[in-house]
Amino acid sequence: MDLVAAVVWNDGRPDGTGVHRSRNSVGQVNFDNRHDTPFGLPSPPDRALPRRDILLHLGLGTFMCIFMKKPSTLLDKLWGAHEILRREDGTSLLWVDRHLVHEGSHHAFAKLAARGQPVAEPRLTFAVTDHYAPTRQRDRIADPDIARMIETLEGNARTHGLEIFGLCDRRQGIVHVIGPEQGLTLPGLQINCGDSHTSTHGAFGALAFGIGATEVAHVLATQTVWQRKPAAMRITFEGALAPGVTAKDMALGWIARLGAGGAQGHAVEYAGPAVEALSMEGRMTLCNLSIEGGARFGMVAPDAVTFAYIKGRPYAPGPSDWEAALTGWRALRTDAAAEFAREVVIDAAEIAPTLTWGTSPEQAIGIDAVLPAPESLGAGKAAAARAAYDYMGLIPGQPIKGTPVDQVFLGSCTNGRIEDLRAAAAVLRGRKARVPGLVSPGSALVKQQAEAEGLDKVFRDAGLEWAASGCSMCVGMNGDLVAPGKRCASSTNRNFRGRQGRGARTHLMSPAMVAAAAVTGALSDVREVMQERT
Amino acid sequence: MAGWTRHEGRAIHLPQDNVDTDQLIPARFMSTPRVQGYGDFLLHDMRRDEAGTLRPDFPLNGVEPASVLIAGRNFGTGSSREAAVYALVDAGFRAVIAPGFGDIFAANAINNGLLPARLEEREITALAGALGGGDAHVSIDLGNCEIHAAGQVFAFELDAMWREKLIRGWDDIDLTLQRAAQIRTYRESRVADMAWLLPDD
Numbered sequence: 001m002d003l004v005a006a007v008v009w010n011d012g013r014p015d016g017t018g019v020h021r022s023r024n025s026v027g028q029v030n031f032d033n034r035h036d037t038p039f040g041l042p043s044p045p046d047r048a049l050p051r052r053d054i055l056l057h058l059g060l061g062t063f064m065c066i067f068m069k070k071p072s073t074l075l076d077k078l079w080g081a082h083e084i085l086r087r088e089d090g091t092s093l094l095w096v097d098r099h100l101v102h103e104g105s106h107h108a109f110a111k112l113a114a115r116g117q118p119v120a121e122p123r124l125t126f127a128v129t130d131h132y133a134p135t136r137q138r139d140r141i142a143d144p145d146i147a148r149m150i151e152t153l154e155g156n157a158r159t160h161g162l163e164i165f166g167l168c169d170r171r172q173g174i175v176h177v178i179g180p181e182q183g184l185t186l187p188g189l190q191i192n193c194g195d196s197h198t199s200t201h202g203a204f205g206a207l208a209f210g211i212g213a214t215e216v217a218h219v220l221a222t223q224t225v226w227q228r229k230p231a232a233m234r235i236t237f238e239g240a241l242a243p244g245v246t247a248k249d250m251a252l253g254w255i256a257r258l259g260a261g262g263a264q265g266h267a268v269e270y271a272g273p274a275v276e277a278l279s280m281e282g283r284m285t286l287c288n289l290s291i292e293g294g295a296r297f298g299m300v301a302p303d304a305v306t307f308a309y310i311k312g313r314p315y316a317p318g319p320s321d322w323e324a325a326l327t328g329w330r331a332l333r334t335d336a337a338a339e340f341a342r343e344v345v346i347d348a349a350e351i352a353p354t355l356t357w358g359t360s361p362e363q364a365i366g367i368d369a370v371l372p373a374p375e376s377l378g379a380g381k382a383a384a385a386r387a388a389y390d391y392m393g394l395i396p397g398q399p400i401k402g403t404p405v406d407q408v409f410l411g412s413c414t415n416g417r418i419e420d421l422r423a424a425a426a427v428l429r430g431r432k433a434r435v436p437g438l439v440s441p442g443s444a445l446v447k448q449q450a451e452a453e454g455l456d457k458v459f460r461d462a463g464l465e466w467a468a469s470g471c472s473m474c475v476g477m478n479g480d481l482v483a484p485g486k487r488c489a490s491s492t493n494r495n496f497r498g499r500q501g502r503g504a505r506t507h508l509m510s511p512a513m514v515a516a517a518a519v520t521g522a523l524s525d526v527r528e529v530m531q532e533r534t
Numbered sequence: 535m536a537g538w539t540r541h542e543g544r545a546i547h548l549p550q551d552n553v554d555t556d557q558l559i560p561a562r563f564m565s566t567p568r569v570q571g572y573g574d575f576l577l578h579d580m581r582r583d584e585a586g587t588l589r590p591d592f593p594l595n596g597v598e599p600a601s602v603l604i605a606g607r608n609f610g611t612g613s614s615r616e617a618a619v620y621a622l623v624d625a626g627f628r629a630v631i632a633p634g635f636g637d638i639f640a641a642n643a644i645n646n647g648l649l650p651a652r653l654e655e656r657e658i659t660a661l662a663g664a665l666g667g668g669d670a671h672v673s674i675d676l677g678n679c680e681i682h683a684a685g686q687v688f689a690f691e692l693d694a695m696w697r698e699k700l701i702r703g704w705d706d707i708d709l710t711l712q713r714a715a716q717i718r719t720y721r722e723s724r725v726a727d728m729a730w731l732l733p734d735d
Contacts, residue, residue, distance in 0.1 A: 084713070084716055084717055084720040085713065085716055087695075089694060089695040089698070090695070091695055093713065093716075093717075095720055095721070097724075097731060104564065104615070106567075107568060110567075110568070115707065117707070123732055123733060124731075124732070124733075132565070145565045146565070148565070149565050163733075184733070186730075189731075194614055195613070195614055196612065196613050196614040210614040210638055211614060211638070211641075212614050212615075212616040212619070212638055212645060213616035213617075213642075214642065214645035214646070214706070215641065215642075215645070217707070218706050218707055218710065221707045221710075222707065222710045222711065222717065223717070224710060224717055226706060226710070228693070228695075230637075259608075260552055260608055260611055261552075261608035261611060261634055261636075264608070264634060264635075264636070264637055265637065291612075291638075294608070294611065294637065295637075296637045296638060315733050316730070317729075317730035321729050321730045325728075325730060328728075359552075360552045360554075360611075380551065380607070381551070384550070384551050387550075475561050476561055477561050477562070477564070477565075484584070494554075494612060496554045496555075496557065496612060497556065497557060497579070498556055498557070498560055499556045499561075502560070503584075
């Protein structure tokens with residue numbers, strides 16, 4: 001049996017990064033051809049090796065090979081731990097530790113019902129009401145379609161015996177907020193959900209990625225998912241962030257630089273001192289936005305910050321398992337000499353408070369910058385920029401700062417956590433908002449915590465509406481919409497045309513920047529707004 | 535899902551980059567049961583003016599139905615909503631040809647028999663140019679990964695496994711259930727290694 005396929009393919013990327021090495025859990029080294037493609041990562045015809053009896057078959061050379069382990073990435077380790085088998089075509093069958101479903105999963109439950117199939121692992125499947133959750137007047141839902149979506153999820157949870165964090169549950173909230181909050185999200189686990197922002201959970205060193213409805217049905221039926229291993233990419237943030245700059249700015253910064261499809265086909269590991277310095281909330285924001293740069297996976301190696309966040313959470317390992325869990329989790333790090341298919345290094349100190357000006361997350365600039373001339377963006381992007389300016393009602397060459405806004409929104413799976421609300425409240429405390437706005441905490445428990453800290457009063461005193469938790473105005477499925485032509489400073493994740501409502505003009509930014517826009521009634525530099533305080 | 539190897543149909547060109555999932559199907563339509571059909575929701579707000587009238591100049595609003603969409607970079611970027619693929623499929627589309635696709639969109643497309651064919655940007659330009667003369671008829675040969683149009687042949691990229699899946703119309707659940715024993719073995723060892731994996735009832 002050959003252990004090492006010492007053949008190197010190169011897909012001819014101009015930067016020579018087409019070669020990708022991966023290793024499975026027994027130390028097998030593969031050299032895979034990793035095209036920088038959005039799908040389809042062709043690989044050599046290696047066969048997965050049986051794990052248990054492998055040593056019996058190996059000669060001395062390969063034995064040495066195993067114990068002189070090639071360094072591996074965090075992705076390699078997570079992938080290897082979840083790979084049940086790999087087909088000859090290179091596709092892996094992965095085990096799913098946590099499957100999170102929401103109202104939008106109705107298509108998948110319908111597929112399951114059509115097959116007469118039960119849910120394979122009800123104890124590993126958790127239902128969450130978030131996408132359609134009303135943020136006001138929950139006792140009487142006016143829209144029958146919304147009521148039906150919520151009832152359908154509750155019915156499916158009942159039918160299949162799933163734990164549900166339903167509308168009236170004190171733990172209700174956005175799936176990517178409550179997974180971590182409840183301790184369901186843990187290092188080393190594989191977490192799937194029919195939502196592209198599932199990459200959020202990678203902040204804990206988990207293998208987490210969004211899937212479509214057919215794949216959701218597959219996970220429901222088998223607790224597994226077929227997936228081609230993505231190429232590994234590392235984005236290292238050197239140095240430290242300047243005051244007033246957050247994880248949101250780091251994310252918008254790299255996406256502006258690499259493009260909305262810049263990390264397609266890759267799993268991004270975020271590393272470096274500026275990432276290590278982030279709280280879990282900040283790391284979740286960073287991983288959450290991976291998909292806006294094209295990466296289905298985002299991850300951060302777990303450390304003391306991670307472990308401190310997890311300890312004592314309802315579904316986290318209890319005292320009797322804690323030390324054993326920690327031992328395993330501490331090994332979830334990229335080895336020192338591991339190689340990535342792509343490496344990007346960014347100086348954190350150079351990142352300014354960043355916001356979007358267009359209709360793609362890549363159309364983002366620092367608050368001090370002027371709106372770029374379309375032709376300066378390169379031939380391929382000029383037409384899109386012109387269309388975006390037209391839609392957004394902005395003129396290139398003008399400063400973005402000072403652009404009047406009509407309203408603000410604080411919340412979402414990107415920036416609806418307690419730290420986000422604290423950051424916004426720090427700007428708003430004792431001030432009045434010049435425009436109306438909605439604050440929807442990421443979960444009912446975040447709401448409760450914020451109220452205990454008096455943050456709700458800060459928002460209310462400023463004139464903003466304090467509402468219940470859900471996906472709310474990020475996607476507008478629950479009816480929280482921005483009116484046509486209105487400009488909204490938003491702590492959310494997508495500035496796509498019509499995302500917050502038909503004709504809505506969305507500017508993505510950090511919660512503190514949203515608060516600054518509320519105070520001034522215009523797109524503003526939070527650093528200046530805070531300076532006025534001192 | 536029925537497999538397919540050849541498709542003949544009319545192609546239309548939507549020369550825009552980053553056509554995202556919120557464009558392909560606005561969120562407000564996604565509570566609709568699939569049986570009602572998603573075709574009318576496809577690119578709903580791009581195709582219609584504020585009053586809901588179809589814009590006559592929009593490529594999809596031609597008289598003849600089309601089944602092949604030629605698009606720009608990063609097609610289907612954004613959300614995991616499979617409804618974006620349902621809208622295309624229910625509107626009669628069998629293939630999208632673009633320089634690149636959102637990862638989740640492409641996987642969803644394969645699961646619904648929709649071909650996400652990757653063609654380099656200059657090839658896209660050449661293909662669209664070749665079709666510009668009025669003859670918008672194309673023929674797709676999935677077995678050879680070729681598009682035949684206006685007497686020219688364009689070779690597209692597609693993962694070999696995905697091509698197989700499209701051709702055979704495989705149902706993954708059936709295939710996976712054949713591996714039930716392996717899955718069970720894996721599960722047992724995983725739960726044994728990690729006592730906290732199964733939450734308490």
